[in-house]
Amino acid sequence: MRTLLVINGPNLNMLGRREPEIYGRQTLEDIIESLEALADIHNIRLFNFQSNAEHEIVERIHQAMDDGTDYILINPAAFTHTSVAIRDALATVSIPFIEVHLSNIHKREDFRAHSYFSDLADGVIAGLGTKGYELAFLAASEKMS
Secondary structure, three states: OEEEEEEEOOOHHHOOOOOHHHHOOOOHHHHHHHHHHHHHHHOEEEEEEEOOOHHHHHHHHHHHOOOOOOEEEEEOHHHHHOOHHHHHHHHHHOOOEEEEEOOOHHHOOHHHHOOOOOOOOOEEEEOOOOHHHHHHHHHHHHHHO
16 A cells, blocks of 8 residues: 655644635645545555654654655645755655645745755645645655556
8 A cells, every 4th residue: 555644844733723814724634634535535545744843844754764655745834944954854765755835935925935845846736725735645646656
């Protein structure tokens, strides 16, 4: 069975309550439930991880090297623009990944346009809200086939 790890970074545990005009009203739990339904349909084992702490995300990426993870979907959130440590972890494990953002980071503040991950990612989806997670899942499923 193929295994997909979904990693969500800081403040994404506040979805639905945090700036709904930017991030929408769906919660992270809603997003994960929709991905779990897709995982059932596509016969994919889904791991889910969210943390507000950079070192915990790094450790979870390292763990993916040994737990059978075939592919990663990651929304690094604010760490997109700051974390060389998470970038290095992704480069170390060499597990392919897609970078996902709910908002279009290129239409926001200038500092949000730079990502430490995009050049390593198989793809980047930004600005499509929660639909971006579903599209990333489908792309990852296809790439794992």
